[in-house]
Amino acid sequence: MGGEEIDLLYGVPAIAECLRLTHDQVYHLHKKGSLPTFKIDGKVCARRSSLVEWLAAKEKGGRPKGEGQ
Numbered sequence: 001m002g003g004e005e006i007d008l009l010y011g012v013p014a015i016a017e018c019l020r021l022t023h024d025q026v027y028h029l030h031k032k033g034s035l036p037t038f039k040i041d042g043k044v045c046a047r048r049s050s051l052v053e054w055l056a057a058k059e060k061g062g063r064p065k066g067e068g069q
Helices: 014-018 023-032 048-060
Strands: 006-009 037-040 041-046
Touching: 006 014, 006 048, 014 023, 014 041, 014 048, 023 037, 023 041
Parallel strands: none
Antiparallel strands: 006 041, 037 041
16 A cells, blocks of 8 residues: 555554543443444444544534534
């Protein structure tokens, strides 16, 4: 892939590490629909870029597109 970094965070441990949260916190936010996550074969996944957008929106007090839907 030409040395490009993969944007996918596969599994709760990867998401938790990226956000510096516990696994339980990530599961809770996922179940609430607060995190921009999706499932691949039953695994909770997210795009690093979507989490960056989500954090930026939280910082500004808004909601990124797709959150809570």
